[in-house]
Amino acid sequence: MKIFKTITIWAMLSLVLQMSGFFYVNNYFLSDETNIKVSKLVKNTDEKKEAEVFVPEEAENISASYNGRYMAYYDSDVLKIVTMSTGEEKTVEFDEDVEVSYYRWLSDRNRMLIAEKHKTSSGINFELSYYDVDKDTKDAIETLTWAGKNAEVSDIEASPLTNLIFIKVALNDYTSSIYSLNIMEDKKKVSTVVDTIGNIGIVPHVDKLYYEDAANSRVYATGSKNRITVGNAEKTTLLSVDNNDNVYIGELAVDNTVVRIYYGQAGADTSTYSLVELASSYFREDICISNDGKIYLNDNLKGTITDSATGKEYVYPGIFIQIYDGGIMSLSENQVMKTTFSDDNILSKE
Amino acid sequence: MKRYRKSSKNAYGRKRASWKVVTGFIVFQLVFALITAPLIVFYGPFDNVRKTVVGAAMTTLSHQWIAKIFLSDEKIEAILNENTIETIEQDDSALEFVNTHDDSVEVEEISEGSKFKGYMIIVHDPTRIKVGYSSKLGTAGEMTSQIAKAKGAVAAINGGGFTDQTGTSKWTGTGGIPTGILISEGNIISNDLSSNTAKVDVMAITADGMLLVGPHSINEMTKLGVKEAISFGPALIVNGKTTIKSGDGGWGIAPRTAIGQKKDGTILMLVIDGRQTSSVGASLRDVQNIMVEYGAYNATNLDGGSSTTMYYDNEVLNNPCDPLGERSVPSIVYVK
Numbered sequence: 001m002k003i004f005k006t007i008t009i010w011a012m013l014s015l016v017l018q019m020s021g022f023f024y025v026n027n028y029f030l031s032d033e034t035n036i037k038v039s040k041l042v043k044n045t046d047e048k049k050e051a052e053v054f055v056p057e058e059a060e061n062i063s064a065s066y067n068g069r070y071m072a073y074y075d076s077d078v079l080k081i082v083t084m085s086t087g088e089e090k091t092v093e094f095d096e097d098v099e100v101s102y103y104r105w106l107s108d109r110n111r112m113l114i115a116e117k118h119k120t121s122s123g124i125n126f127e128l129s130y131y132d133v134d135k136d137t138k139d140a141i142e143t144l145t146w147a148g149k150n151a152e153v154s155d156i157e158a159s160p161l162t163n164l165i166f167i168k169v170a171l172n173d174y175t176s177s178i179y180s181l182n183i184m185e186d187k188k189k190v191s192t193v194v195d196t197i198g199n200i201g202i203v204p205h206v207d208k209l210y211y212e213d214a215a216n217s218r219v220y221a222t223g224s225k226n227r228i229t230v231g232n233a234e235k236t237t238l239l240s241v242d243n244n245d246n247v248y249i250g251e252l253a254v255d256n257t258v259v260r261i262y263y264g265q266a267g268a269d270t271s272t273y274s275l276v277e278l279a280s281s282y283f284r285e286d287i288c289i290s291n292d293g294k295i296y297l298n299d300n301l302k303g304t305i306t307d308s309a310t311g312k313e314y315v316y317p318g319i320f321i322q323i324y325d326g327g328i329m330s331l332s333e334n335q336v337m338k339t340t341f342s343d344d345n346i347l348s349k350e
Numbered sequence: 351m352k353r354y355r356k357s358s359k360n361a362y363g364r365k366r367a368s369w370k371v372v373t374g375f376i377v378f379q380l381v382f383a384l385i386t387a388p389l390i391v392f393y394g395p396f397d398n399v400r401k402t403v404v405g406a407a408m409t410t411l412s413h414q415w416i417a418k419i420f421l422s423d424e425k426i427e428a429i430l431n432e433n434t435i436e437t438i439e440q441d442d443s444a445l446e447f448v449n450t451h452d453d454s455v456e457v458e459e460i461s462e463g464s465k466f467k468g469y470m471i472i473v474h475d476p477t478r479i480k481v482g483y484s485s486k487l488g489t490a491g492e493m494t495s496q497i498a499k500a501k502g503a504v505a506a507i508n509g510g511g512f513t514d515q516t517g518t519s520k521w522t523g524t525g526g527i528p529t530g531i532l533i534s535e536g537n538i539i540s541n542d543l544s545s546n547t548a549k550v551d552v553m554a555i556t557a558d559g560m561l562l563v564g565p566h567s568i569n570e571m572t573k574l575g576v577k578e579a580i581s582f583g584p585a586l587i588v589n590g591k592t593t594i595k596s597g598d599g600g601w602g603i604a605p606r607t608a609i610g611q612k613k614d615g616t617i618l619m620l621v622i623d624g625r626q627t628s629s630v631g632a633s634l635r636d637v638q639n640i641m642v643e644y645g646a647y648n649a650t651n652l653d654g655g656s657s658t659t660m661y662y663d664n665e666v667l668n669n670p671c672d673p674l675g676e677r678s679v680p681s682i683v684y685v686k
Contacts, residue, residue, distance in 0.1 A: 007378070010375060010378050010379065010382070011382060013379075014379055014382050014383055014386065015386065018383065018386065018387060018390060019390070022390060022391075022394070022396045022399055023396070025396070025398075025399055026396035026397070026398045026399045027398075028463075029465060030398035030399060030401075030402050030598070031398065032398075032596075032597070032598060032635055033639065034462060034632075034635070034636045034639035034640060034643075035462060035463075036460050036461065036462050036640060036643070037460070037461050037462070038458050038459070038460055038470075039458065039459050040456070040457070040458055040459075041457040041458060041459050041469065041667075043663065106674060106675070109675050109676065111674070111675050113673075113674075128673075130673050130674070130675070132669065132675060134665070135669050137626070137628070137669050139626050139627060139673075141673040142673075158674055159674070160493075160672070160674040160675055160676065160677060160678070161490070161491075161524045161677075161678050162523075162524060163672055163673075163674060163677065165673070165674070183656075183672065205490055205524060
């Protein structure tokens with residue numbers, strides 16, 4: 001009986017494989033002995049001057065890590081990460097069949113979260129992983145399954161203090177859903193008042209996320225159905241949440257520019273919030289709140305960033321990219337430049 | 351005339367693989383392995399595998415049935431008992447060394463094949479070892495690197511344990527609530543012990559720089575002139591003798607943090623990365639073995655898992671295993 005003979009061969013194959021596997025695990029992996037190799041730690045302490053770093057014309061989504069040590073960008077479908085001091089470039093490898101959907105630097109360490117969109121036979125998956133650039137380590141976190149092949153991850157907010165990750169998934173051009181992931185890998189859909197979600201901001205020390213109703217210019221926080229009201233503002237925008245749990249909400253004028261900024265502790269009564277009046281109105285993208293809570297105002301025409309508290313105006317070359325801890329990153333004729341917040345870079349008034 | 355084809359052959363006379371055979375093979379392999387693998391694990395000759403699976407299953411809350419289906423309770427008990435850790439009372443007067451105040455600090459990289467990698471910091475002057483803690487102790491923890499920077503530390507490892515439950519939600523606490531005892535600069539900063547005579551496993555440093563490990567009470571520590579202490583355990587080497595005589599310690603494989611002291615007073619601070627593809631982790635037995643190899647006379651386990659962090663020369667050396675990296679903790683052990 002041919003079938004009997006085939007089954008016996010298959011069974012023997014399985015047993016041989018299993019026994020070898022178990023033998024290895026039993027005698028090497030789980031043995032009571034520990035055979036270590038030791039070597040002295042070598043640290044390379046050559047602090048070179050910042051190298052000249054260029055990006056191609058087609059570079060998109062250029063961003064700086066929290067302290068400006070690294071810069072990342074998309075070159076068509078490939079994610080590149082550059083060490084600013086040396087110019088050394090790393091490419092984050094992805095499997096075939098994967099498009100990078102979104103990446104986001106963490107706000108206090110040189111680590112980024114990456115959402116990769118996989119097309120599988122059963123639909124679309126997003127694989128969330130991290131890439132720690134300082135340690136050159138990439139590892140997977142969790143796989144998320146969503147319906148709809150047009151879904152894209154459009155924002156990620158994470159706090160290493162609460163170990164919470166919030167992921168905003170755009171289902172189409174108008175509506176989004178927010179999902180949360182905690183340290184125990186529990187995934188849940190976050191209940192929000194609206195699904196036309198704009199900007200989101202995680203509170204570092206507590207389980208709370210602020211989000212915008214982009215259609216009606218309102219700000220909400222998870223855990224409550226009431227909009228966050230500040231002053232007499234009819235239209236508001238969520239600017240940021242800083243590393244000390246302060247929430248920054250901008251009051252919008254009719255033309256959707258920000259005219260004043262309210263800020264205070266997340267969860268506190270908004271009547272206790274402080275107010276910063278702006279000398280002129282700014283587009284939302286031109287207001288940058290640093291991780292330690294400084295409000296910087298960008299003037300594209302003049303090419304300057306102003307610290308709203310001190311009034312110091314720093315000049316940067318080219319087009320503004322973003323603020324990092326301690327400086328400004330900008331793009332000037334395909335070269336990525338860093339300008340520190342030092343008095344040497346203040347606009348001279350002559 | 352009709353020709354009857356007995357088998358499908360291509361021009362080269364080889365059988366075309368039929369999908370039915372391939373699918374059948376895969377299904378068979380899965381079903382067969384599903385049946386035979388547990389039998390091999392629980393009744394076969396691979397002791398370490400059985401011990402680890404039983405140990406892992408029995409320390410979970412909801413998956414103990416995995417072991418119970420195959421083995422009787424007595425058999426399970428016998429297997430778990432192979433993994434005992436002895437409690438040895440430390441001879442607190444034994445260690446006499448001359449402190450030369452050698453300022454040097456060395457760092458070594460350790461690895462065991464693909465199983466784990468880690469680091470050992472060697473500090474020659476034990477009086478430089480201190481306990482540091484979060485500035486918001488009681489409500490929020492801080493990163494090891496943050497506490498270390500605030501103290502101007504040359505090097506640090508994470509230290510004591512904590513509870514992660516906050517009032518509103520489980521699992522989003524920030525490591526602010528320490529468990530056991532915390533002593534810094536001779537002052538008791540935090541204490542949830544039932545009395546001053548209750549003993550807990552500790553890591554403590556006396557004014558002379560002697561490392562105390564294993565069960566000690568507050569009264570005993572005060573008498574011995576302890577200046578810095580956190581509670582954690584178990585002690586792995588006491589008075590030169592190991593506490594794990596057989597088995598792997600029974601705590602599974604995970605990231606580990608540990609501290610030890612050689613007879614000449616040199617302090618050894620160890621971290622081993624885990625729960626990641628490049629470093630799966632170490633058992634308590636592994637940690638004990640490493641400490642023995644480095645010549646530790648006394649050594650204890652500290653808080654491992656996602657807390658395992660080593661800070662040296664202004665940066666975090668290891669790769670803490672949480673997806674977001676270094677996590678906040680209530681206390682650290684640092685080198686001034």
